[in-house]
Amino acid sequence: MDKFEPKNLPMGTSNAQEKLEVKNWFQQLRDRICYSFESLEEELCEHTNTSSPGKFVPKKWIRDQGLGGGGKMSIMHGHLFEKVGVNISTVHGEFSKEFSDSIPGTRDNSAFWATGISVVAHPQSPLVPAVHMNTRHIVTSKSWFGGGADLTPTIPNDLDAKTFHNALKKGCDKHNPEYYQCFKDWCREYFFLPHRNEERGVGGIFYDYLNTGTFSSDLSFTKTVGLTFLNVYTNIVRQHMQKPWTEKDKEHQLIKRGRYAEFNLLYDRGTQFGLKTGGNIEAILMSMPPNVKWP
Amino acid sequence: MDKFEPKNLPMGTSNAQEKLEVKNWFQQLRDRICYSFESLEEELCEHTNTSSPGKFVPKKWIRDQGLGGGGKMSIMHGHLFEKVGVNISTVHGEFSKEFSDSIPGTRDNSAFWATGISVVAHPQSPLVPAVHMNTRHIVTSKSWFGGGADLTPTIPNDLDAKTFHNALKKGCDKHNPEYYQCFKDWCREYFFLPHRNEERGVGGIFYDYLNTGTFSSDLSFTKTVGLTFLNVYTNIVRQHMQKPWTEKDKEHQLIKRGRYAEFNLLYDRGTQFGLKTGGNIEAILMSMPPNVKWP
Numbered sequence: 001m002d003k004f005e006p007k008n009l010p011m012g013t014s015n016a017q018e019k020l021e022v023k024n025w026f027q028q029l030r031d032r033i034c035y036s037f038e039s040l041e042e043e044l045c046e047h048t049n050t051s052s053p054g055k056f057v058p059k060k061w062i063r064d065q066g067l068g069g070g071g072k073m074s075i076m077h078g079h080l081f082e083k084v085g086v087n088i089s090t091v092h093g094e095f096s097k098e099f100s101d102s103i104p105g106t107r108d109n110s111a112f113w114a115t116g117i118s119v120v121a122h123p124q125s126p127l128v129p130a131v132h133m134n135t136r137h138i139v140t141s142k143s144w145f146g147g148g149a150d151l152t153p154t155i156p157n158d159l160d161a162k163t164f165h166n167a168l169k170k171g172c173d174k175h176n177p178e179y180y181q182c183f184k185d186w187c188r189e190y191f192f193l194p195h196r197n198e199e200r201g202v203g204g205i206f207y208d209y210l211n212t213g214t215f216s217s218d219l220s221f222t223k224t225v226g227l228t229f230l231n232v233y234t235n236i237v238r239q240h241m242q243k244p245w246t247e248k249d250k251e252h253q254l255i256k257r258g259r260y261a262e263f264n265l266l267y268d269r270g271t272q273f274g275l276k277t278g279g280n281i282e283a284i285l286m287s288m289p290p291n292v293k294w295p
Numbered sequence: 296m297d298k299f300e301p302k303n304l305p306m307g308t309s310n311a312q313e314k315l316e317v318k319n320w321f322q323q324l325r326d327r328i329c330y331s332f333e334s335l336e337e338e339l340c341e342h343t344n345t346s347s348p349g350k351f352v353p354k355k356w357i358r359d360q361g362l363g364g365g366g367k368m369s370i371m372h373g374h375l376f377e378k379v380g381v382n383i384s385t386v387h388g389e390f391s392k393e394f395s396d397s398i399p400g401t402r403d404n405s406a407f408w409a410t411g412i413s414v415v416a417h418p419q420s421p422l423v424p425a426v427h428m429n430t431r432h433i434v435t436s437k438s439w440f441g442g443g444a445d446l447t448p449t450i451p452n453d454l455d456a457k458t459f460h461n462a463l464k465k466g467c468d469k470h471n472p473e474y475y476q477c478f479k480d481w482c483r484e485y486f487f488l489p490h491r492n493e494e495r496g497v498g499g500i501f502y503d504y505l506n507t508g509t510f511s512s513d514l515s516f517t518k519t520v521g522l523t524f525l526n527v528y529t530n531i532v533r534q535h536m537q538k539p540w541t542e543k544d545k546e547h548q549l550i551k552r553g554r555y556a557e558f559n560l561l562y563d564r565g566t567q568f569g570l571k572t573g574g575n576i577e578a579i580l581m582s583m584p585p586n587v588k589w590p
Contacts, residue, residue, distance in 0.1 A: 083590070195570040195579075258583070265560035266570070275490040275561070288553070288589035295378070295585055 001178035004209035006104035026117040054078020084121040085286035105142030120287040126253035129153035146208035149229040152201030154253040161202040167232035257289035296473035299504035301399035321412040349373020379416040380581035400437030415582040421548035424448035441503035444524040447496030449548040456497040462527035552584035
């Protein structure tokens with residue numbers, strides 16, 4: 001299967017009921033993720049006899065300058081999670097000429113509506129991998145889903161990479177036997193730092209312009225991506241969160257995070273897109289690691 | 296005076312003798328800067344009874360993949376300077392089509408030769424401002440100088456900003472009474488983070504495409520920029536380096552450095568140019584702060 005191309009998107013677009021359904025799903029997923037991550041925090045604190053486990057702190061934001069919509073960030077700083085952000089947003093408006101050229105379905109009408117969820121976790125322990133998951137639904141005169149999930153360990157570990165990929169493959173296979181291979185390759189291509197000739201992490205899946213013609217199937221796949229991510233990542237975290245680490249491991253993690261920051265600022269389309277379209281700075285840069293070294 | 300425009304560059308280019316003269320100057324300036332910064336380290340260590348002041352560690356590099364030239368980085372990690380890098384390089388080759396369109400004098404011949412010096416200092420103390428200075432000479436079928444110096448305090452201080460700007464103004468005025476105002480405005484425009492609607496620091500000067508038609512005058516101005524920077528910055532460092540600071544000041548510094556990292560990766564032309572033309576990653580990213588927080 002080839003990567004989906006904007007030019008192959010079918011005509012027609014999601015209706016109000018469908019848009020609401022996606023938006024509601026992202027809210028539900030956000031609640032589940034926050035609940036699970038807070039539970040992991042509590043488990044670790046119980047194990048280490050630490051009081052005051054981290055809690056998510058929510059913060060609403062609205063787009064300013066007369067732009068439509070807004071979102072809600074939830075950020076937790078804890079003992080397990082040095083920084084983890086879960087952001088949902090639903091925005092609408094008109095694309096500037098600069099952008100509409102590269103966005104499907106905006107030739108005659110630059111109006112857009114978009115909803116999405118984005119999760120980035122930077123754990124305290126260098127033995128617990130960082131993770132990113134994002135799914136989104138974009139509506140212009142066409143409509144499509146996009147997203148993915150990828151894992152960034154400090155010290156790559158074959159078992160974790162295999163566990164993560166196997167779970168994603170199983171999730172993808174339920175929907176289309178060709179998805180996993182295609183989206184895995186797309187992920188490897190996307191999360192790549194050309195200036196260092198290295199991948200950001202150990203990959204996962206990445207997809208865009210998904211519209212099979214059946215909204216319910218595509219939403220169903222989107223749900224699978226979110227739930228698979230949540231399930232497999234919490235398993236990987238539990239495998240490692242109680243293990244002791246060294247100062248050297250931590251130093252290694254802070255340097256590895258420099259690559260993460262480089263990727264997000266130099267190459268990430270979402271970051272560039274958000275910063276150039278007057279998005280919410282705090283929400284866009286929520287993904288930045290809490291503490292980074294370039295020694 | 297308007298900013299210099301590539302289209303106004305005179306015909307003709309620097310000869311071998313002139314190129315050598317600039318290259319030698321950058322080596323001399325590098326030696327003076329390293330000597331002065333090591334002296335400041337020693338002064339602070341003497342004052343605080345600390346042994347082992349930081350020393351610059353040199354590292355040569357050559358451009359690989361058959362590209363011509365190379366350079367030498369000198370990096371110091373010390374008690375006063377958490378990280379300071381002084382990089383000189385002299386490179387030559389041919390611009391790719393992608394770049395030559397935006398570079399003067401390459402329409403009929405894409406060959407270039409360039410030499411430059413770049414300094415970025417990130418002090419340990421949040422009371423000592425970070426600083427950047429760069430000067431360069433580019434030769435295609437035309438030739439020109441560019442560069443500047445700018446100050447980035449954690450906690451802006453009117454006196455330091457005034458001292459820094461007054462010194463640059465005095466230096467500029469010796470060469471052309473219109474330089475300072477023009478280059479100051481250019482600096483403010485260049486070191487600006489649109490997504491945060493804030494300047495990177497308190498400014499300084501920035502210029503490019505400088506070719507008055509008299510090589511010796513332009514080299515002389517380039518020398519003034521380097522020496523003025525060295526003189527005024529060491530004075531500012533001495534004003535503050537022995538003052539105690541709080542944890543809160545340090546936290547503020549680490550967050551401020553996040554803006555510095557954002558600027559360099561999102562907007563800095565030198566960084567983007569270097570990364571896209573197969574430059575030396577370590578030398579290009581030498582400017583990144585040693586320790587950064589995005590809380």
